[in-house]
Amino acid sequence: MGRVIYWMNTSIDGYIEDPEGGLDFPEPTEDFRQAxxxxVRRTAAFLFGRRLYEAMEKPWTQDLGKEGAPPLEREFAQLYKETPRYVFSDTLQTVPEGVTLVRREDAAxxxxxxxxxxxxTFQLGGPELATSLVDLIDExxxxxxxxxxxxGKPYLPVGKQLRLHLAEHRGFASGITFRRYVRS
Known part of the structure; x- marks a missing residue:
């Protein structure tokens, strides 16, 4: 059986964007990009809410696939394009080839x-989508x-307590920390 991993970048106080909807996170280092x-190399598919999909799609399918981008970013762009993507939205009408559009009511x-x-493994992104699917998230x-x-916008505005176990923790040269939690 597959596993759903909810992965988002956050501030250390747990927000994915500031109160104005912006992201002003420091530039990640090579060790973070490699991780x-x-x-992504081990990801069967991306599961995105509409806003995260729109934030990811153009930069990784058009902008960073160009020759001038650093090698690890070009590699990510290639891996991203090769990975099936599902976007859960009731407002989008069309999506490009390689992307599957799913109505929000059909998400679960x-x-x-x-x-x-x-x-x-399925990489889930977007706090509202994650909240609606919280019972299906494994990590x-x-x-x-x-x-x-x-x-700003919290990592997971779930509105209920979840008991988790820290399964992995590590730091990167840039000061970014990674924490992987599984259900207790």
Whole structure:
């Protein structure tokens, strides 16, 4: 059976964006970029909410695939394009080839089916989507950047307590820390 991993980059105070909707996180170092590439290499599919999908799609399918980008970013762009992507949205009407559009009301049944049909890992992104699918999430991954935002959009606005166990923790040269939690 497949596993769903909810992965988002956050500030150390737990926000994925500031109160104005911006991201002003420090530039990650090569060791962080390599870790991201290694994870994406093992990802069966991306499961995105609309806003995260829109933030990811153009930079990784058009902008960074160009020759001038650093090698690890070009590698990520290639891995991203090769990985199936599902976007859960009721507002998008069309998506490009390689992307599957799913209505939000069908999110739980689609993710349940994907987990049953695969032994792979599915990378879930987007706090609202994660909240709606919280009972299907197997692991919670937090890459905390060394910045305090003081407010904004939280990592997971779930509204209920989840008991987790820290399964892995490591730091990167840039001061970014990684924490991998599994359900207790």
């Amino acid at each position: 991201a590439n290694d994870h 049944s689609t993710v349940t089916r994907l987990k049953q049909e695969s032994d792979g 919670f991954w937090v890459y905390a950047f060394p910045v305090i935002l003081g407010g």
